[in-house]
Amino acid sequence: MSGPSTYEPKTGFTKWLDTRLPIVRLAYDSFIDFPTPKNLNYWWTFGGILAVCLVIQIVTGIVLAMHYIASTKDAFASVERIMRDIDYGWLIRNIHATGASMFFLAVYIPMFRGMYYGSYKQPREMLWILGVVIYGLMMATAFMGYVLPWGQMSFHGSAVITNLIGAIPLVGPTIKTYLMGGPAIGDATLNRFFSLHYLLPFVIAGVVILHIWALHVPGNGNPTGVSVKDAKKDTVPFHPYYTVKDGFAIVVFLIVFAAFVFYFPNALGHADNSIEANPLQTPAHIVPEWYLLPFYAILRAITFDIGPIPAKLIGVALMFGSILILFVLPWLDTSKVRSMRYRPFARQMFLGFVIASIGLGFCGANDPDTLIFKFREDKLSLNYTATTGATTSEIFDDFAAAQAKLQSLPPTAGGAIEISKSGFKWLWLSQILSAYYFLYFLVILPVLGVIEKPKPRPASIADSVRKKHGSKAKTAPAGAAAPQAAE
Amino acid sequence: MRLNKLALAALTALAVGAAALPVIAQEHAAPAAGGEQHAAGGHELLAPTGGWSHEGYFGSYDTNSVQRGAKVYREVCSSCHGLKLLSFRNLGEPGGPFYEARWPNPNDNLVVKEIAAMFQIDGVDPDSGDPGKFPGKTSDRFPNPYPNDIYARVVNGGALPPDLSVMAKARHGGAGYIYSLMLGFVPPPAGLTVAPGQHYNAYFAGDTASSWSGDPRHKPPGGFLAMAPPLATDGLVTFDDGTPSTKEQMARDVATFLAWASDPKMETRKKMGVSVLAYLAILALLAFVSYRRIWRNVEH
Numbered sequence: 001m002s003g004p005s006t007y008e009p010k011t012g013f014t015k016w017l018d019t020r021l022p023i024v025r026l027a028y029d030s031f032i033d034f035p036t037p038k039n040l041n042y043w044w045t046f047g048g049i050l051a052v053c054l055v056i057q058i059v060t061g062i063v064l065a066m067h068y069i070a071s072t073k074d075a076f077a078s079v080e081r082i083m084r085d086i087d088y089g090w091l092i093r094n095i096h097a098t099g100a101s102m103f104f105l106a107v108y109i110p111m112f113r114g115m116y117y118g119s120y121k122q123p124r125e126m127l128w129i130l131g132v133v134i135y136g137l138m139m140a141t142a143f144m145g146y147v148l149p150w151g152q153m154s155f156h157g158s159a160v161i162t163n164l165i166g167a168i169p170l171v172g173p174t175i176k177t178y179l180m181g182g183p184a185i186g187d188a189t190l191n192r193f194f195s196l197h198y199l200l201p202f203v204i205a206g207v208v209i210l211h212i213w214a215l216h217v218p219g220n221g222n223p224t225g226v227s228v229k230d231a232k233k234d235t236v237p238f239h240p241y242y243t244v245k246d247g248f249a250i251v252v253f254l255i256v257f258a259a260f261v262f263y264f265p266n267a268l269g270h271a272d273n274s275i276e277a278n279p280l281q282t283p284a285h286i287v288p289e290w291y292l293l294p295f296y297a298i299l300r301a302i303t304f305d306i307g308p309i310p311a312k313l314i315g316v317a318l319m320f321g322s323i324l325i326l327f328v329l330p331w332l333d334t335s336k337v338r339s340m341r342y343r344p345f346a347r348q349m350f351l352g353f354v355i356a357s358i359g360l361g362f363c364g365a366n367d368p369d370t371l372i373f374k375f376r377e378d379k380l381s382l383n384y385t386a387t388t389g390a391t392t393s394e395i396f397d398d399f400a401a402a403q404a405k406l407q408s409l410p411p412t413a414g415g416a417i418e419i420s421k422s423g424f425k426w427l428w429l430s431q432i433l434s435a436y437y438f439l440y441f442l443v444i445l446p447v448l449g450v451i452e453k454p455k456p457r458p459a460s461i462a463d464s465v466r467k468k469h470g471s472k473a474k475t476a477p478a479g480a481a482a483p484q485a486a487e
Numbered sequence: 488m489r490l491n492k493l494a495l496a497a498l499t500a501l502a503v504g505a506a507a508l509p510v511i512a513q514e515h516a517a518p519a520a521g522g523e524q525h526a527a528g529g530h531e532l533l534a535p536t537g538g539w540s541h542e543g544y545f546g547s548y549d550t551n552s553v554q555r556g557a558k559v560y561r562e563v564c565s566s567c568h569g570l571k572l573l574s575f576r577n578l579g580e581p582g583g584p585f586y587e588a589r590w591p592n593p594n595d596n597l598v599v600k601e602i603a604a605m606f607q608i609d610g611v612d613p614d615s616g617d618p619g620k621f622p623g624k625t626s627d628r629f630p631n632p633y634p635n636d637i638y639a640r641v642v643n644g645g646a647l648p649p650d651l652s653v654m655a656k657a658r659h660g661g662a663g664y665i666y667s668l669m670l671g672f673v674p675p676p677a678g679l680t681v682a683p684g685q686h687y688n689a690y691f692a693g694d695t696a697s698s699w700s701g702d703p704r705h706k707p708p709g710g711f712l713a714m715a716p717p718l719a720t721d722g723l724v725t726f727d728d729g730t731p732s733t734k735e736q737m738a739r740d741v742a743t744f745l746a747w748a749s750d751p752k753m754e755t756r757k758k759m760g761v762s763v764l765a766y767l768a769i770l771a772l773l774a775f776v777s778y779r780r781i782w783r784n785v786e787h
């Protein structure tokens with residue numbers, strides 16, 4: 001897509017600069033004259049939104065770092081001091097904390113978009129992989145950032161994650177020790193998390209540059225998945241067409257962002273994180289931030305050992321696998337057709353994938369053993385050791401009856417009345433959805449690409465636009481529509 | 488254009504859905520410090536008549552209530568609970584209960600000075616260098632009632648009275664939880680054994696299962712605290728503005744005070760939010776009009 005440069009330096013200085021450091025030319029070719037398909041919809045506006053998110057996080061983060069104290073004694077109070085005594089500290093901190101959630105919201109949408117429109121397919125594999133790298137770095141950064149305020153969830157969440165890493169065979173314990181900086185989570189952990197939390201966003205910025213580079217070689221994909229055939233007919237220059245469209249989307253996004261910052265600053269957090277970390281008191285339910293919930297659900301979905309492999313290790317493997325699998329997605333999807341607009345069956349499966357992903361988020365937020373719905377009203381179960389020595393359990397509707405039976409038992413029976421529940425557990429839902437998550441990547445996409453018969457695609461972007469507007473259509477004949485190789 | 492609108496609508500729906508996720512997550516995940524649990528499951532929190540003035544998009548703190556609540560804190564709560572993240576000057580800052588325009592600097596505020604002086608603060612005598620207790624200054628933090636946590640536990644039957652600085656943020660329900668807890672010291676239902684030194688509270692986020700001898704499906708809500716009912720009788724505090732100090736009034740006022748203490752910048756925040764959102768709305772409109780204008784000759 002990056003054709004011959006059309007930049008012409010006008011002033012003496014830019015001419016001088018252009019022969020020595022063609023940075024203005026680079027910017028011009030990348031963000032002004034860059035030919036962009038004219039049929040991009042709003043799902044394509046998130047690149048600009050994400051750039052804004054990264055800048056907001058870095059700028060507010062630098063200011064917060066001026067006031068934050070990375071010490072188990074002072075961290076919690078220093079964050080509260082920022083909220084109370086620093087000029088506009090409450091604003092900067094709310095933006096930074098809410099910004100993390102907004103960043104993830106803005107990265108999940110184009111990830112789903114990429115999966116629907118096949119943006120990861122040849123020749124954009126590197127673009128997709130770099131995107132997944134950015135996403136991984138974001139998760140690491142967000143996790144470490146969440147530890148810094150040193151609340152109850154910060155501490156116990158970090159304990160869960162470091163333990164998970166410790167569960168990786170062979171290298172796990174070593175990595176865990178390096179992460180924690182000692183035998184337990186404490187000052188050493190907090191200091192290195194702070195240091196890395198400051199470092200990683202700049203690493204992200206570096207990968208973003210590679211990501212943009214990888215974008216500018218093949219150019220943008222588009223909703224039809226059909227490659228640009230004729231730059232004149234199919235594309236418009238990035239500026240002003242997409243600067244204005246992305247600009248509008250950014251402002252709409254900022255409205256959502258501001259609504260949270262000013263009116264629901266704590267809605268995306270957890271009340272327990274307003275309690276200072278106390279290693280001796282574990283919260284009843286440790287839950288990560290919302291953007292990590294689906295992976296937490298996958299982790300907890302595995303409650304059974306498989307052969308010699310313990311359940312915990314399988315859970316950890318699947319949790320990391322659920323992210324790592326994205327790296328090979330370009331090769332798992334065997335279909336030559338990029339856009340699912342023209343893949344009627346894949347489209348349904350993709351919808352299922354979106355539902356499974358969001359559903360896993362809900363599973364992650366709920367205690368796996370609580371019931372989504374009941375099969376019957378709760379009953380009572382009387383558990384005791386019978387005279388034969390066998391453990392016996394009897395079900396009662398009525399408490400008085402259960403109690404009468406309990407009193408009739410000898411004291412050696414050690415009877416106890418418990419609630420007997422029967423219903424559909426969150427655990428089961430997370431198992432079903434986790435299974436679909438992996439089936440989608442490992443079975444559905446590879447098989448569909450072979451067996452599905454795609455619908456005819458438009459001959460070109462210009463053609464599809466013309467057709468949409470009802471102007472004189474010039475579609476390719478159905479069967480031979482858009483030769484695969486040309487896509 | 489029609490498809491774009493559809494995409495935009497879908498995008499909005501997704502954004503709303505994603506935004507709803509954490510809210511639901513929060514609903515379901517119970518806070519649990521000190522073995523507490525959200526009193527969920529059909530156990531609604533109490534609310535004062537007329538609700539809380541500080542809730543809602545334009546809600547602001549009821550200043551009179553915060554002032555009265557400050558007195559309840561000082562005369563009742565402060566004997567066991569600290570407020571270590573607050574300084575006395577916070578009371579006289581904009582948004583604070585004793586802010587007055589004639590004292591833009593809270594350190595000049597006579598009311599705040601008077602309140603500060605009612606507390607004894609650890610310090611060092613500037614002339615002799617001897618450590619000692621001195622009347623508080625506006626710049627001082629609220630003092631911790633105990634020299635250390637171990638001492639606090641020893642004199643409170645093993646329980647550590649928590650600091651109240653961010654209490655309203657640290658419990659689901661916020662001020663409503665504090666209000667309900669203050670009024671929730673009801674006589675325990677028959678069948679519930681209350682251990683010596685413990686007090687049954689119908690709204691405390693705890694668990695009654697192990698002390699309940701009846702049908703486990705109908706165990707009483709709430710839990711047990713080491714804290715005795717702090718606002719057990721009417722008239723415990725004499726309010727300066729003449730408001731009758733019923734239990735409900737005191738509970739409401741102290742809950743409002745603690746809500747303010749948790750989030751003293753709430754009013755500034757909400758006020759700024761109006762202008763920011765208005766600005767962004769106009770900007771969005773202008774951006775949209777520019778977009779339509781620039782693209783009007785391009786089929787897309």
